[in-house]
Amino acid sequence: MYGLILENLSEYIKQTYGEDKWEEIRKAAQVDQPSFSTHQVYPENLIPRLAKKAIQILNVSERNFFEQLGVFFVGFVSQYGYDRVLSVLGRHMRDFLNGLDNLHEYLKFSYPRMRAPSFICENETRQGLTLHYRSKRRGFVYYTMGQIKEVARHFYHKEMGIELVKEELLFDMVHVTFQLTFDNRAFTLASLTMTREEKHLPINASVLFEIFPFCIVFGSDMLVRSIGNSLMVVLPDLIGKKITNWFDLVRPLIAFKFETILYRTNNIFELVSVEPVMSDNPTDRRRDEILITDEFEVPEERNLRLKGQMIYMESWKMIMYLGTPVMPDLNSLIATGLYINDLSMHDFSRDLMLAGTQQSVELKLALDQEQQKSKKLEESMRKLDDEMRRTDELLYQMIPKQVADRLRTGENPIDTCEMFDSVSILFSDIVTFTEICSRITPMEVVSMLNAMYSIFDTLTERNRVYKVETIGDAYMVVSGAPEKEVNHAERVCDMALDMVDAITDLKDPSTGQHLQIRVGIHSGAVVAGIVGLKMPRYCLFGDSVNTASRMESTSEAMKIHISQSTKELLPECYRVTERGEVQVKGKGTMKTYWLQQREARTPLRRTLDTPFAEIEGELLDVRYNAPTYAMNEDRRGMYSPITFQDVARRSIASSPSKDMSYSRDCRSNSIGTVYGSSRKVTLTKSPSTVFGSLISHGGIGSSATSASSLKGNHYSATPTKKAQSANRDLVPAGILIKRHSKNSKEREQK
Numbered sequence: 001m002y003g004l005i006l007e008n009l010s011e012y013i014k015q016t017y018g019e020d021k022w023e024e025i026r027k028a029a030q031v032d033q034p035s036f037s038t039h040q041v042y043p044e045n046l047i048p049r050l051a052k053k054a055i056q057i058l059n060v061s062e063r064n065f066f067e068q069l070g071v072f073f074v075g076f077v078s079q080y081g082y083d084r085v086l087s088v089l090g091r092h093m094r095d096f097l098n099g100l101d102n103l104h105e106y107l108k109f110s111y112p113r114m115r116a117p118s119f120i121c122e123n124e125t126r127q128g129l130t131l132h133y134r135s136k137r138r139g140f141v142y143y144t145m146g147q148i149k150e151v152a153r154h155f156y157h158k159e160m161g162i163e164l165v166k167e168e169l170l171f172d173m174v175h176v177t178f179q180l181t182f183d184n185r186a187f188t189l190a191s192l193t194m195t196r197e198e199k200h201l202p203i204n205a206s207v208l209f210e211i212f213p214f215c216i217v218f219g220s221d222m223l224v225r226s227i228g229n230s231l232m233v234v235l236p237d238l239i240g241k242k243i244t245n246w247f248d249l250v251r252p253l254i255a256f257k258f259e260t261i262l263y264r265t266n267n268i269f270e271l272v273s274v275e276p277v278m279s280d281n282p283t284d285r286r287r288d289e290i291l292i293t294d295e296f297e298v299p300e301e302r303n304l305r306l307k308g309q310m311i312y313m314e315s316w317k318m319i320m321y322l323g324t325p326v327m328p329d330l331n332s333l334i335a336t337g338l339y340i341n342d343l344s345m346h347d348f349s350r351d352l353m354l355a356g357t358q359q360s361v362e363l364k365l366a367l368d369q370e371q372q373k374s375k376k377l378e379e380s381m382r383k384l385d386d387e388m389r390r391t392d393e394l395l396y397q398m399i400p401k402q403v404a405d406r407l408r409t410g411e412n413p414i415d416t417c418e419m420f421d422s423v424s425i426l427f428s429d430i431v432t433f434t435e436i437c438s439r440i441t442p443m444e445v446v447s448m449l450n451a452m453y454s455i456f457d458t459l460t461e462r463n464r465v466y467k468v469e470t471i472g473d474a475y476m477v478v479s480g481a482p483e484k485e486v487n488h489a490e491r492v493c494d495m496a497l498d499m500v501d502a503i504t505d506l507k508d509p510s511t512g513q514h515l516q517i518r519v520g521i522h523s524g525a526v527v528a529g530i531v532g533l534k535m536p537r538y539c540l541f542g543d544s545v546n547t548a549s550r551m552e553s554t555s556e557a558m559k560i561h562i563s564q565s566t567k568e569l570l571p572e573c574y575r576v577t578e579r580g581e582v583q584v585k586g587k588g589t590m591k592t593y594w595l596q597q598r599e600a601r602t603p604l605r606r607t608l609d610t611p612f613a614e615i616e617g618e619l620l621d622v623r624y625n626a627p628t629y630a631m632n633e634d635r636r637g638m639y640s641p642i643t644f645q646d647v648a649r650r651s652i653a654s655s656p657s658k659d660m661s662y663s664r665d666c667r668s669n670s671i672g673t674v675y676g677s678s679r680k681v682t683l684t685k686s687p688s689t690v691f692g693s694l695i696s697h698g699g700i701g702s703s704a705t706s707a708s709s710l711k712g713n714h715y716s717a718t719p720t721k722k723a724q725s726a727n728r729d730l731v732p733a734g735i736l737i738k739r740h741s742k743n744s745k746e747r748e749q750k
Contacts, residue, residue, distance in 0.1 A: 001044050002111050003036035004077070009050060010036065012072040017058060028053040034381055037374050038080070041113055048139060063142045070146025074154060086155060092186035093156045097121050097131060097148075098266045101252055105268055105307070117144070118253035120264060128181040130165075134253040135174050141167060145178070158182050173253065213342060214306055216321040217313075218243050220258045225318060230342035234277050234304065247271040247306075261319060265310050271323065276302035277336045302335045399538050400466065400482040403530060413536060417529025423480030424492040424523040424566060425545060426465075427552035428499060430473040431516040439510035448509060449473065455502045463495040468540060474552075475499075478540060481528045489523050489569035493595055496521060496560045501604035503558075520551025521595070522563040550584045551592065560595035573599040 013022045026034070029049040036042065055065055077083065089103055090096035097119065104116035117135035124130075133144055145162045152160035161181035168175050205226070209215060213230035222242050231238070238246055249256040251270040261269075308323035325343070327333045395404050403416050430436070430452075437445050449470075456475055460467045466483075468476040477495060480488035496519045504514045524544030531539045547563060555561035567576055575596040584590045 001042050001047060002038065002114065003040045003042055004038040004080075004111075005073075006036040006042055006046055006050075007038055008073050008076045009047065009054075009069060011076060012069050013054060013058075016068075016072075021057065025050060025054045025057055028057065032382070032385075033378070034385065039111065040374070044137070051139070066140070066142035067146035067149075070143040070148075071150040073143075073147055074150040086151060092184075093152055093158055093160075093182060094121070094124065094129065094184055094186050096151065096156070097129065097180070101267050105251070105270075116251075118251060120252060120254065120267065122263065124184065124187050126184055126187055128161075128179065128184055129187075131178040131180050133174075133176040133178060136172055138169075138174055141174070141176050144176075148178075148180070152182060212322050214308075214323045214325055216243065216323065217316070217318055218258075218321070219318045222256075222258060230338065233342065234336060234338065235273070245274070247273055258319065261310050262312060265312060268307060269310050269321065269323075270326075271306045271321070273304040277304045304336055399530065399536065402482055403538060407530070407536075413530040417527055419525065419527055420481045420484065421525050422488070422523060422569075423478055423526055423528075423540075423544070424488045424521060424569070425526070425540065425548035426475075426477045426492045426496055426519065426521050427549050428475045428496075428517050428519045429552060431518055431557045433473040436508055436510055444509050448506070448515075452503070452506055452515070455506070456499060459495055459498045459502065463491050463498065465491050465495050469537065478526075478528075481526065481540065482538065489521075489566050490571070490574075492521055493560070493562070493566070493570060493574060494598065494601075496595065497598065497601065498604050500558055500560065516557040518552060518555035518557055519560045520548055520553070520555045520562075521560065521566050522548035522551050523566040523569055547584075547587060550587060554582055554584060554592075562593050562595050564591050564593070567593045575599065 010022060013025060029046075029052070031046060031050060033042075051062075051065065054060075055062055058065070074083075074086070077086075085103070085106070086096075089099050098121050100119040101116075104114070108114055108116070115136055117133060117137075117140075120132040120134075121129050122132070131148075133141070141164065145164075148162060149160045152158045159182065163179040163181070165177040165179050166175075167177075209226065209228045213228040215226075215228040216224055216231070216238075217226040218224045222244055224238050224241055224243050224246075227235070227238055235246070244256050248271065249269065250272055252264060252267045254260050254264060305326040306321075306323035307326050308321060311320050311322060312318075313320050325333075325336070325338065327336075327338075333339070392404075399407070406416055407413060436448075440448075449472075453470060453475065457467060460477060465477045465479045466481065468478055470476070477492065479485055479491040479495075485491065499517065499519060503517050506515045507513065508515055522544055524542070524547065526540045526542040526544050528538065528540050530536045551561045551563055561579070562576070570576065575598070576593045577596055579592045579594050581589045582592050
């Protein structure tokens with residue numbers, strides 16, 4: 001199916017129902033192309049898929065949708081110049097209907113792979129006629145009715161009534177009978193017989209066959225009696241044989257019988273030879289070898305294709321087929337063993353063949369260029385869709401989808417604010433966060449918060465709550481807004497329980513102990529909406545927000561502090577213990593509770609991904625046999641969002657040792673060697689783990705490293721001799737690190 005029909009459907013929906021409806025229908029039908037190229041062939045199932053979704057979404061009947069689509073098609077093709085063709089196809093409406101098959105033959109030059117329907121008129125009267133419609137496509141009956149009605153109204157200024165008489169399926173073909181009612185006075189004029197004296201001029205049969213070199217004369221028994229001169233050259237054995245055994249009738253879609261042809265003489269008939277036409281002349285074969293080169297490939301189809309008119313010769317009681325060979329280019333002419341002089345002189349067949357050959361190269365080049373541009377355009381459209389999808393994902397992270405879609409339609413941001421009678425709000429923060437920040441570097445603070453927020457963000461999707469914002473170590477979520485939820489308190493409490501479970505996986509970089517959080521929850525009414533112009537955010541307003549924050553500030557480490565209103569919304573499966581009266585700033589005394597657990601709750605699986613956690617895991621694989629060795633686990637590397645190259649550059653810049661040199665072993669990816677009392681272990685694939693501890697405490701070789709970080713086990717960096725000439729800006733992968741116990745150090749001094 002050519003893109004012209006698909007583009008017509010797209011434009012019809014856009015102009016009638018709007019761009020948004022088209023995008024909705026296209027996505028519902030899972031069609032990736034936002035637009036279609038008119039001359040490109042697309043899968044046959046696209047129209048049924050799009051039409052089915054359009055009928056559902058637009059809430060219209062199948063007949064109304066397809067009929068209006070056919071009406072729109074007549075105006076749509078006008079922008080491509082086809083209205084000029086439609087206006088000159090026939091003087092009267094009856095002429096147009098009788099010439100519909102001829103119109104599709106003309107369009108085949110522009111759309112060679114078109115599967116055109118067939119139209120046959122019969123039972124013509126002054127009030128109308130019967131139209132037979134045959135097609136291998138299903139579902140286009142009402143579409144055709146709309147087209148015929150619009151042509152009659154637009155070009156012939158007639159009101160057309162169409163009645164669907166019969167619709168049947170014959171093998172793989174749909175056969176539909178229409179009764180067309182319209183003012184058909186032109187039929188009466190054509191039926192008037194003109195009386196005149198005619199002088200019979202005798203003509204020799206040889207002259208007739210020379211004028212029409214590809215004509216075929218056959219009788220009611222379908223036996224061929226005579227053929228034209230050129231046809232005699234390529235098919236010399238055709239005379240005396242049944243034409244149905246030598247040719248297939250391609251168009252019109254009727255039975256290849258003598259009586260049937262008599263009623264269809266106003267149609268163009270296309271015949272294709274059953275067997276390929278091969279010349280036995282050695283000269284012709286030699287010509288084929290010379291002319292048909294790699295540049296001019298041999299046509300896949302060597303069958304002879306004829307197109308022409310059937311005329312009943314009353315005096316002969318036979319039908320004479322006046323055919324002309326259909327030759328797209330010289331290759332087809334050569335492949336069938338024909339020459340230019342075999343074509344007729346009076347119908348410009350020779351001129352068209354030669355002129356078409358001269359222009360074919362330029363047209364092919366232009367077509368290739370247009371196809372390349374079309375592919376680039378499609379690729380650009382695909383990339384644009386990807387960018388729009390990524391933009392949507394980013395936007396939906398900042399603003400709820402429902403609110404963002406309203407803003408896209410041009411709604412004022414202030415109009416998005418609405419009242420929510422009951423929501424549950426959660427606040428959390430890290431216990432002693434200020435003290436932790438004073439003991440670690442700013443980069444480690446950012447890395448620690450990034451790891452924590454990444455886990456919490458995953459939990460928001462798991463519990464279907466909305467993340468409002470983060471400020472420092474504070475994390476705020478809500479349920480019941482922007483989508484109203486009945487069980488919002490349960491969702492927020494489940495979120496809190498998961499947060500307390502998950503935080504035990506994250507370690508304090510300064511102490512090695514897991515982080516601790518405190519959580520506060522309150523339920524009440526709020527106003528929510530978009531605030532701001534530069535960086536619009538979805539915000540909550542109301543006393544409930546302040547109360548939820550006070551619940552968090554008065555909570556304790558690793559506990560969930562909930563208010564009375566939240567407790568009343570929880571079912572009995574949640575275990576809650578009374579805390580008692582609590583003095584809340586700005587609220588006075590409030591009765592609050594501790595949320596302990598939920599019955600039958602599945603504990604949070606310890607499978608949540610932590611950024612760079614695998615770095616820390618690799619270090620745990622190192623085993624030491626020395627009984628006096630107790631290495632402190634350095635977990636700071638697991639939070640590091642920076643690359644190993646960044647670590648290397650910082651370590652070189654901060655190193656006070658001038659004689660320090662580095663070596664790199666790309667094959668083993670070794671970064672150092674640790675010596676125990678009885679065995680040597682090589683640390684591999686975890687540079688940030690080692691260098692994170694060295695860099696953040698004053699540089700490699702500094703005293704701060706042994707004093708504060710390694711708890712009695714100090715390390716010294718010994719450069720290898722081979723590393724003296726190594727490139728200093730690469731990852732330092734050749735540092736040898738020696739561990740010394742107190743006894744071994746004393747022995748070395750002695």
